[in-house]
Amino acid sequence: MTLYQMYFVDEANRIALGEDVECVDDSAALRTARAALRHRDFPAVEVWDHSKRVGRAKRFDWIAPAMRAAESRVQPLSGA
DSSP: OEEEEEEEEOTTSOEEEEEEEEESSHHHHHHHHHHHHTTSSOSEEEEEETTEEEEEEETTTTSOHHHHHHHHTOOOOOOO
């Protein structure tokens, strides 16, 4: 198992939260990061293996196109 670092970034692309996770390989680390991103309020997560960047996932990269389109049509309620 390898210790990976997950860095959740904010809208300004700054690291807002870091977490370590042990995974068997790079693919498993990216899957774990995508799953963790579903439960966090950040637009993206980067996965690192020490000084090597393994990958980056954005919140909407893993959402099905139909769901993404539906979410983009949601409008805020107007004041009553």
